[in-house]
Structure formats: structure tokens, C-alpha cells
Amino acid sequence: KGEKPLFLSTWNHGLPANTAAVEKLKSGGSIIDAVEAGVKDTELDLSNLSVGLQGLPDREGITTLDASIMSGDGSCGAVAFVRQVKHPISLARVVMEKTPHVLIVGEGAKQLAIAEGFPIEKEELSPEAKKAYLKWKETSQYKPIINIENHDTIGMIGMDAKGNMAGSCTTSGLSYKMHGRVGDSPIIGAGLFVDNEVGAATATGLGESIIRICGSFLIVELMRQGRTPQEACEEAVKRLIAKNNTNIKDIQAGFLAMNKDGEVGAFAVHPGFNFAQATSQNNQMIDSGSHFK
Numbered sequence: 001k002g003e004k005p006l007f008l009s010t011w012n013h014g015l016p017a018n019t020a021a022v023e024k025l026k027s028g029g030s031i032i033d034a035v036e037a038g039v040k041d042t043e044l045d046l047s048n049l050s051v052g053l054q055g056l057p058d059r060e061g062i063t064t065l066d067a068s069i070m071s072g073d074g075s076c077g078a079v080a081f082v083r084q085v086k087h088p089i090s091l092a093r094v095v096m097e098k099t100p101h102v103l104i105v106g107e108g109a110k111q112l113a114i115a116e117g118f119p120i121e122k123e124e125l126s127p128e129a130k131k132a133y134l135k136w137k138e139t140s141q142y143k144p145i146i147n148i149e150n151h152d153t154i155g156m157i158g159m160d161a162k163g164n165m166a167g168s169c170t171t172s173g174l175s176y177k178m179h180g181r182v183g184d185s186p187i188i189g190a191g192l193f194v195d196n197e198v199g200a201a202t203a204t205g206l207g208e209s210i211i212r213i214c215g216s217f218l219i220v221e222l223m224r225q226g227r228t229p230q231e232a233c234e235e236a237v238k239r240l241i242a243k244n245n246t247n248i249k250d251i252q253a254g255f256l257a258m259n260k261d262g263e264v265g266a267f268a269v270h271p272g273f274n275f276a277q278a279t280s281q282n283n284q285m286i287d288s289g290s291h292f293k
């Protein structure tokens with residue numbers, strides 16, 4: 001059915017991320033190397049205000065990062081509420097490969113980064129983030145705005161030519177969140193889930209709404225029961241809407257999925273969600289369908 005290798009990544013920055021992932025595979029890297037290299041590209045993208053240290057800060061003016069990585073054999077690692085680390089995805093990989101744990105947060109994650117020789121960056125907002133933060137402080141209104149300020153998390157899922165799957169997800173989370181808030185991206189099963197026997201899924205959008213339904217795990221389990229990736233994504237969106245019904249017009253969330261045959265699916269609550277799909281020859285943006293039109 002589908003072509004392998006195959007990569008799916010959220011939003012426009014998914015294009016260069018997919019390119020980096022495909023290159024990594026071509027140069028002999030593993031599928032885990034590929035999904036790490038892919039989103040590292042986004043973590044360095046200064047134009048992206050929702051991923052990496054250039055991301056918009058929380059209410060206190062501090063940028064804190066969340067990331068997770070998972071392999072199709074069930075190995076996984078994540079970090080949350082991390083400061084001053086440029087590549088939280090690589091730190092998540094350290095958690096997966098070098099510790100007996102799955103999730104390490106905050107100061108402990110920074111200590112791990114230091115122990116592993118990660119550079120610790122100066123805590124300083126980028127000029128663009130600072131400008132946006134100061135403007136936000138004038139009113140300090142917190143309301144998640146769909147598809148405008150909170151839409152740039154990168155979630156990537158991929159499969160190599162042999163059918164091994166992996167995924168990665170990295171974000172600065174929602175802008176102007178409460179200090180210490182953690183979203184879906186570092187929560188295995190919410191922002192990311194991968195199982196070589198079935199398929200993989202990742203999420204973007206309002207993390208709280210995604211955690212509530214264990215979105216990515218739900219999609220993989222629906223595929224295990226025989227749904228196509230597209231049907232599974234649509235069902236997850238339906239479930240999300242049912243569980244977040246009171247304020248659904250303010251909530252955007254989108255899901256990406258692939259199964260082990262290389263079939264793909266994508267669906268969102270509202271219009272505006274797009275993703276990049278790459279094989280070794282091809283890399284293109286696709287608009288996802290949505291529940292509300």
C-alpha cells in the first residue's frame with residue numbers, strides 16, 4: 001500500500017523537518033535518529049514561536065519546554081517544564097536510553113542535561129518573543145486562540161523501509177500558560193504514541209483537550225481494532241469534542257496517524273490544520289479535514 005520510508009509532521013515547519021529526517025535515514029541513521037534529527041531542525045527555527053527556546057514564554061515571562069520521543073518497540077522518554085536547553089528532544093532521548101525512567105521534569109531535567117554535557121543557554125527571550133510578551137502583559141488575558149498563537153508544536157511520526165516506527169514531539173507549549181503547566185506533548189499516549197504492531201499517532205493543539213482523551217493512544221488502539229488511520233483520527237476528534245463540549249469553539253486540536261501498512265490519516269476540530277508528508281522522493285504539505293467547516 002503506502003510507500004516506505006514515510007514521515008508525517010505537523011504544520012509548515014514539518015517540511016524541513018521531514019527533509020532532515022529522510023536525510024538522516026539515507027545517511028545510515030536509525031528511525032529514532034531520524035525523528036530526533038527532524039524535530040531538532042524545528043527546535044532551532046527562530047521563526048517558530050511555539051518550539052524551542054525562542055518560543056513564547058509563560059505568564060512569568062519564562063520559556064519552558066516539553067518533548068517526548070518513542071520507538072515502536074515501546075521504549076520512550078520525555079522531559080517537561082525544562083528551561084535553558086536548546087534541544088529538549090535530545091534530552092528526552094537521553095531519558096529513554098540512559099535512565100530507568102520515562103519522564104523527568106524541571107530542575108531535574110536540567111541537572112540531567114548538565115550531567116550529559118548539554119550546553120545550558122542563557123535565559124533570555126528572543127526579541128520577537130519579548131515583544132509579544134510585553135504586549136500580552138498589557139492586558140494579561142489568557143484565552144487559548146485557535147490557529148493563531150498556539151499552533152506550532154511539531155509532532156513527527158515515521159517509518160523506515162523495514163516498517164520500524166518512531167515518533168517525536170517538541171514544544172514550548174501554550175503561550176502565557178501558568179508557570180509549571182505541562183501539555184500533552186511530553187505525555188506518552190497523549191501527544192505521541194507508537195507501536196510497531198499497529199501504527200503511530202501524534203497530536204497538536206490545546207494539550208488539555210488532548211490529554212483528557214489520551215488522544216494518540218486512543219488512535220493507535222482504534223487502529224488496532226481495525227479502523228483506518230483516517231477513521232481513527234476522526235473518531236478521536238469526535239471524542240475530544242464530546243469531552244470538551246462547553247468551549248469547543250475556542251479549542252483547536254489536530255491528529256496525525258499512520259498504520260504499519262503505510263496508510264495515513266489526519267483530522268482536526270477546526271479548519272486550518274496542515275501537515276507535511278514525505279517519502280524518500282517526495283515531501284508535500286496537505287490540508288487536513290476538520291469536524292467543523
Ligand code: SD4
Pocket residue numbers: 050150151152153154171172173174182183184185203204205206207208
Ligand atoms: C500544548 N499541544 O502544549 C501543545 C501546544 C501545541 O501546536 O500543540 N501547539 O498544549
